[in-house]
Amino acid sequence: MRIVLLRVWTRAWGLALFVIPLAFLAVFLAYPVVSIILRGLVHQGHWNFSAFSDVANSRYYRKVLWFTIWQASASTAVTLLLALPIAALFARFEFRGKRVLWALLLVPFVLPTVVVGASFLALFGPHGASGINLQGSMWLVLLAHAFFNVAVVVRTVGTLWACLDPSMEQAARTLGASPLRTFRAVTLPLLRPAIAASASIVFLFCFTSFGILLVLGGSSSRTLEVEIYDQTARFFHLDVAAVLAIMQLVGIATALVIYSRYQRKRSVQQSLRPGRETAYRPGSFRERVFVTLALCEMGLLFGVPLVVLCWKSLSIAGFGFTSWQALFTNKRGSTIFVPPIEAVGNSLGFALAATTIALVIGGLAAWAIARRAGRGLGWFDAALLLPLGTSAVTVGFGFLIALDHGPVNLRASLWLIPIAQAIVAIPLVVWTLVPMFRSMDRQLRDAAGVLGASPWQVWRFIELPVIFRSVLVSAGFAFAISFGEFGATVFLARADYPTIPIVIYRFLGQPGALNLGQAMALSVILMAVTATIVLLVDRLRLRQLGQF
Amino acid sequence: MLRIESVSTSYPGALRPSLNRVDFNVGAGEVVALLGPSGSGKTTLLQAIAGLLPIDHGRVVLAGRDMQSIPTHRRGVGLMFQDFALFPHRTVAGNVGFGLEMAHESPTDREVKVDAMLDLVGLTGFGQRSISTLSGGQRQRVALARALAATPQILMLDEPLGALDPMHRETLVRDLSQVFAKTGLSVLYVTHDQAEAFEVADRVVIMNDGCVERIGEPQVIWSYPKSPFVARFLGFTNVFDAEVFDGRAYGPWGSCVVASTPPGLQPILIRPDDVELVDDHRPGAISVSVAREVFRGDHMRISLELPGGSLIDMDRNITAEARHERGERVHIFIHGAEYLG
Numbered sequence: 001m002r003i004v005l006l007r008v009w010t011r012a013w014g015l016a017l018f019v020i021p022l023a024f025l026a027v028f029l030a031y032p033v034v035s036i037i038l039r040g041l042v043h044q045g046h047w048n049f050s051a052f053s054d055v056a057n058s059r060y061y062r063k064v065l066w067f068t069i070w071q072a073s074a075s076t077a078v079t080l081l082l083a084l085p086i087a088a089l090f091a092r093f094e095f096r097g098k099r100v101l102w103a104l105l106l107v108p109f110v111l112p113t114v115v116v117g118a119s120f121l122a123l124f125g126p127h128g129a130s131g132i133n134l135q136g137s138m139w140l141v142l143l144a145h146a147f148f149n150v151a152v153v154v155r156t157v158g159t160l161w162a163c164l165d166p167s168m169e170q171a172a173r174t175l176g177a178s179p180l181r182t183f184r185a186v187t188l189p190l191l192r193p194a195i196a197a198s199a200s201i202v203f204l205f206c207f208t209s210f211g212i213l214l215v216l217g218g219s220s221s222r223t224l225e226v227e228i229y230d231q232t233a234r235f236f237h238l239d240v241a242a243v244l245a246i247m248q249l250v251g252i253a254t255a256l257v258i259y260s261r262y263q264r265k266r267s268v269q270q271s272l273r274p275g276r277e278t279a280y281r282p283g284s285f286r287e288r289v290f291v292t293l294a295l296c297e298m299g300l301l302f303g304v305p306l307v308v309l310c311w312k313s314l315s316i317a318g319f320g321f322t323s324w325q326a327l328f329t330n331k332r333g334s335t336i337f338v339p340p341i342e343a344v345g346n347s348l349g350f351a352l353a354a355t356t357i358a359l360v361i362g363g364l365a366a367w368a369i370a371r372r373a374g375r376g377l378g379w380f381d382a383a384l385l386l387p388l389g390t391s392a393v394t395v396g397f398g399f400l401i402a403l404d405h406g407p408v409n410l411r412a413s414l415w416l417i418p419i420a421q422a423i424v425a426i427p428l429v430v431w432t433l434v435p436m437f438r439s440m441d442r443q444l445r446d447a448a449g450v451l452g453a454s455p456w457q458v459w460r461f462i463e464l465p466v467i468f469r470s471v472l473v474s475a476g477f478a479f480a481i482s483f484g485e486f487g488a489t490v491f492l493a494r495a496d497y498p499t500i501p502i503v504i505y506r507f508l509g510q511p512g513a514l515n516l517g518q519a520m521a522l523s524v525i526l527m528a529v530t531a532t533i534v535l536l537v538d539r540l541r542l543r544q545l546g547q548f
Numbered sequence: 549m550l551r552i553e554s555v556s557t558s559y560p561g562a563l564r565p566s567l568n569r570v571d572f573n574v575g576a577g578e579v580v581a582l583l584g585p586s587g588s589g590k591t592t593l594l595q596a597i598a599g600l601l602p603i604d605h606g607r608v609v610l611a612g613r614d615m616q617s618i619p620t621h622r623r624g625v626g627l628m629f630q631d632f633a634l635f636p637h638r639t640v641a642g643n644v645g646f647g648l649e650m651a652h653e654s655p656t657d658r659e660v661k662v663d664a665m666l667d668l669v670g671l672t673g674f675g676q677r678s679i680s681t682l683s684g685g686q687r688q689r690v691a692l693a694r695a696l697a698a699t700p701q702i703l704m705l706d707e708p709l710g711a712l713d714p715m716h717r718e719t720l721v722r723d724l725s726q727v728f729a730k731t732g733l734s735v736l737y738v739t740h741d742q743a744e745a746f747e748v749a750d751r752v753v754i755m756n757d758g759c760v761e762r763i764g765e766p767q768v769i770w771s772y773p774k775s776p777f778v779a780r781f782l783g784f785t786n787v788f789d790a791e792v793f794d795g796r797a798y799g800p801w802g803s804c805v806v807a808s809t810p811p812g813l814q815p816i817l818i819r820p821d822d823v824e825l826v827d828d829h830r831p832g833a834i835s836v837s838v839a840r841e842v843f844r845g846d847h848m849r850i851s852l853e854l855p856g857g858s859l860i861d862m863d864r865n866i867t868a869e870a871r872h873e874r875g876e877r878v879h880i881f882i883h884g885a886e887y888l889g
Binding site for chain 2: 441443444446447448449450451452453454455457461462465466
């Protein structure tokens, strides 16, 4: 009897692990997305594809679609080109400050898009430090995308590269291959899984890029995301926005399917070596030149825009703290109703709430996925991939049209923002926690039980200490993402509770040096907070295996 | 101390073998080896005893208490896992003292006991070391100390040498035996290696496909295997089905003496030292051809092809005699066979 009860209880608990995250995603992700689809395809109770065919037949929207794909492909190519030398640098060479630089690489990745936009404007915008105004140029967009995403490629490809057995390359050399041939014929094919994986992630990020294009793009560089936002927020063409969102969802789904097919076909078993055994100090002249050049590239790409941003925040509106002081005043006629500095408090509050939600939902989901180890990617896992494929703008837009009325009416609720931010952060939480939960050895639990630990003690003394760091790490990431979240928040933020990215965006849209200066000062605050979090997080997992 | 009474388990997915009416005892202070090929249910049985796996039928009685409704952590069993399952986030002392911590012993008592355990397994001074710095043999000792520190009613070891370098096996088996003797614990020792089982155990339980095949002292089992499975598992190759009547076993070898065997088709064993090379004049000798001859250190093992094609193995002393060529014809005489039943 007791055993039967115990089994029922275990079953119920196991079911709860599935039901809670699924219910959350159903209400706050599936329901908004379905609402978008219905909005675009159903009129007065009937299926109606006229809005769809209008958009599909319009030259203008075909151009938008083409531009979206084109800029994402070009950005991916530029990112790969810039990232591979840096990946080689970290994979094969030992040099001073390697650890810190490796950690710092993550800072650009989690920087809010508007901050990156502001940094590049500080360098190449009007009043820019370089004296060249490139605002609206495609090159600036590509460069900003590379700035963002180089870390993704370097960290995924670099990790695999560091573990490749150098004796394979040495064998190729003894068989008569030049260094370049060796790279093309041996190294590159072996790296292909990691390159393909990171390239597809970068492509997805750029495909749904929003903040960068909004801030840096010109009137002709309009992606689906920008168009969805404009159709909603400026022209109130919700039908058109819905159709565009559907097109984007289909595009993302296609990319994900192609990618997973490719991964399955291409994965090869490799014998890998621990990364630290394969790196060495640059010896020959050529090697030293390579290391120097790669370090310079990193400095130019990452260092210069961020340093210029800080400097401009101090100098753009007359040298000194004018811009910073202005943050504390509530200017008449401003687009926001509160002193800008209040946005810092709002952002912190929203991000804390979002982090908590993302940890609880993502943690339960990760636990459930890990418990089903070995059964491949089931529909449950696929359901959790959905947020990854849903752009922030789609989330924001979906919330706007679904949760504003009807069964889940959160129109007046401040919770709308943290929930939307949590939806954006959940995939990251899930994918940092799943490997950890999977690596949690069942035997350790059994061993503790045999030694007299009750189930609660097993959790307290064995499982919690082992996963604690990972939980902190994913909390850090979730916080950084929520803190700088722009795409979804811009749909939902209220004028009396703006967040930092929203205020930055508003300032960037206003003319005048003081507005620009305030935008840059806030960007520096945002950057400092995210950078601190990322560095703390990296400290935490120094002793841990696994990347990203 | 431990009574296993007709224990059966089943797996829904049948990934691991289930147990079928397993029945035996481990006496106080006795070392019992659970011996069988992989997949015979040895580990499953340990898990069932520890309460990590539910039992469908039967009982596990430890120190007079029925374990049915007692959860794992209150059973007082010590289990040393196959790959040790040491906690990576705790030091050596943190691992060894874990069970004492769960029993709410004071830190000072814990320290004393942990040190005593580390002394016992020969790891004095290793307390503050991290698990990742230990060698395989040291990990095994930590796992043993951890299981012992919690003062279990019975100590169970799952293939304790399985994950280790074969070179150190001899000394490790000896050390384990010494620890068993010093602590006087009842021990259930799982292995698939019969030499290891014979060396550590007072009694051996041989398992096959979820069932107990044979229980007995090592010498007794070796002298009387009593079943074709046990005979083969002990490394005997000359296991045949023979037609038996009037105290003789008939087969491709002609016939030979076999004691106390019921008439009919019966499994028999011919020990390799009961086969002798003889002159062709000897009555009862048969002519066979040499299939191969292998050097076995202290003797030579010759495989011979019987009329009809089946093989029979025999041992001969290493002498100056020339080695036998493949295909060479020789004559053998079989001194006797044993009934396997």
